[in-house]
Each structure stands twice: as C-alpha cells, then as structure tokens.
Amino acid sequence: MRRTPAKLADGREIVYFDEGGAAREPAPDTRDLPPSATGSEMRWDPLLREWVVVASHRQGRTHLPSSDDCPLCPSVGGRATEIPAASYDVVAFENRFPSLVPDHGRELEDVGELEPSRRVGAGRCEVLVFGSDHRASFADLSPERARTVMEAWVDRTLALSALPGVEQVYCFENRGPEIGVTLHHPHGQIYALPFVTPRTLRTLDSAEEYRARTGGDLFADVLRAEQEAGSRVVARTEHWTAFVPAAARWPVEVHLYPHRAVPDLPSLTGAERDDFGLLYLDVLGRFDALYDAPLPYISAWHQAPVRDPRRGLARLRLELFSVRRAPGKLKYLAGTESGMGVFINDVAPETTARRLREVAQ
Known part of the structure; x- marks a missing residue:
C-alpha cells in the first residue's frame, strides 16, 4: 500500500491510500474555497456529567446530493470534488463541515450556565472514502480493499492520537438514510475527540x-x-x-x-x-x-x-x-x-x- 499526503485548496489535509503501482503525484485542488468553519464549541451537562458539542455551522452541509453532484466522487469531466483525482482506492481528508475544529485560541464568553463550561470544540473530523464507485457499499468491497481500509484506520488512529489534546479516536460508518446519512457514496468518518466518550x-x-x-x-x-x-x-x-x-x-x-x-x-x-x-x-x-x-x-x-x-x-x-x-x-x-x-x-x-x-x- 502506498500512502500519499497532500493539501486541499483551503489547507485541509488529504491522504491517499493506494493498493500498489507507481507512486501517486497528487493533482492540485483548483477550487476557490472559503476557509473552513471554526464555530464548534463544547458545553458541559452538569446532570449527566457529559460534554455536548454545539456545531451550528453544520446546518448548511451537503445533504443527499444527486450522483452528479456527489462531493466524494473522483474529479472528472471538469467537475471538481473534495478528491482532486480521476481515480483512487481509499482516501482520508479533513471534513469540510467538521463537528470539531482546531483550537486557535478563540475565546468564548459565559452564556449564563450554572457553572461556566464553554470550550472550543477542539479536535479533528475526517472523512474516509472506501472507493470511487458511488453505487457500492462496504459489503461490495474485495478483501484486498477491506484490508486497505483497515490500514487507513490504523494510519489515522496513530496520526490523530498524536495530536495535542486528543483523548480518543473514534472510527465509524453510517449507512442508509434511515440512519441519517447525508451522502450516499460509501464512506465512514473518524473523530479525534478532546474527551473520553461517555x-x-x-x-x-x-x-x-x-x-x-x-x-x-x-x-x-x-x-x-x-x-x-x-x-x-x-x-x-x-x-x-x-x-x-x-x-x-x-x-x-x-x-x-x-x-x-x-x-x-x-x-x-x-x-x-x-x-x-x-x-x-x-x-x-x-x-x-x-x-x-x-x-x-x-x-x-x-x-x-x-x-x-x-x-x-x-x-x-x-x-x-x-x-x-x-x-x-x-x-x-x-x-x-x-x-x-x-x-x-x-x-x-x-x-x-x-x-x-x-x-x-
């Protein structure tokens, strides 16, 4: 397996995991993208003693687009997507609409809680795409591709665990609109959380x-x-x-x-x-x-x-x-x-x- 890191137009990291062949030369992301959202915060529930993440900027995220507008498909035919490549095997990249964001020292004011608890929702959210076939699912993957996904999980767990302030790395997949999936293309997500989950x-x-x-x-x-x-x-x-x-x-x-x-x-x-x-x-x-x-x-x-x-x-x-x-x-x-x-x-x-x-x- 070959691992190739690169950057998207707005500075987000993308990593290609290819199953052999020649080394990948990442294509540039030619899109004119605004900076990523930075509005995430965390609030402490004193009754359940749990953190709640508030990420209101996610209301405007892409929701069940047609296959012609899928942001996880390869960039072909003059249509630029989140993955600036004509083909790929497995790809991980920073989510454009993250629930957790890097902490750049943003200060949050007290909103009148019992005890002030507001904190920046510091962490990282990544999307892991299992393949370029829009109509496939994980069940359709070959054993070789399943192993590549496993290696991507391992790679991202190691990388995200090393980030300052990360307490737990959570890899998961949601499949089906009944679950709440907003993109049909086969993919999962990885959260680098600033706390240990309940x-x-x-x-x-x-x-x-x-x-x-x-x-x-x-x-x-x-x-x-x-x-x-x-x-x-x-x-x-x-x-x-x-x-x-x-x-x-x-x-x-x-x-x-x-x-x-x-x-x-x-x-x-x-x-x-x-x-x-x-x-x-x-x-x-x-x-x-x-x-x-x-x-x-x-x-x-x-x-x-x-x-x-x-x-x-x-x-x-x-x-x-x-x-x-x-x-x-x-x-x-x-x-x-x-x-x-x-x-x-x-x-x-x-x-x-x-x-x-x-x-x-």
Missing part, C-alpha cells in the same frame, strides 16, 4: 469493578461466555468472533471481538487485520440478506482512550447495529429509550443470531 467511561467503570470483584478481564470473559454458549455466535474465524450480545439493544446487533486482547487498531497483527476483513464482509453480507435488501446500519469501532490511566482495561471491538426490525419497519427510539435510556428490544438476541446464521451466503 460510553467508554462507563465500560471502563464496569471493567474496573469487574476486575476488583472477580480478578478477571470483563471483555475476555464476555467473549468466552458467548463462545461457550454458542447460541448467539454468528460466525467465527481464527482470530475473531462475531456474536449477538446477550443484552442486545437493537433488533439487529452484532459485536466483533478479536480473540487476542488488544487496546486499539494499531495493535492488531497483520494476520488479525487480514482475518477481520474476511469476517466483516461475511457479516455485512448476512445483514443485507436478512431482509433481502440493503440494511441501514451503524458500524462503530471502540478503541482504548489515548491517555486515560485505565487504558489497559479497555479492549478493541467493533459494534454493528441496525434500526431495521422487519421488512418495511424501523425501530424508533420511543419514550423509554429517548426519555430514560431504557432500551426495549422487540427481537430476542438468540433469534437474530439464528437468522443471521441461516442467511449465510
């Missing part, structure tokens, strides 16, 4: 309590229990197991755990990276076969915090879930889920796992 903190608390109570590794024991039970295992390879968790919140939910406990993507061996792609493509194929239609989903990598002293308690894993509960029916977050955070799953996890095993291609 879910990560809560799982670290759980792992710490479990270690003190039992002396064991919570994530290793969850994986072992699922493997021994077997009823919720969807597929298994030499280095990974995909299973529906016993307490799944979503009608279709699968977690992918590496058999070896590692904190983050860069810690995976070459064999583990290869093996992941094969299993992930298999699981995505099962997702689309479940209702004989592309399944909307969120695919979320959980990596250890960059600097948290409890980093050693964390474990890399991928959580994949869909809001589709039946053909033509979506699960909406109703009063219990949205109001109180109490999930009610209409489908038994064992049933979901059995269905996903049965639709193996």
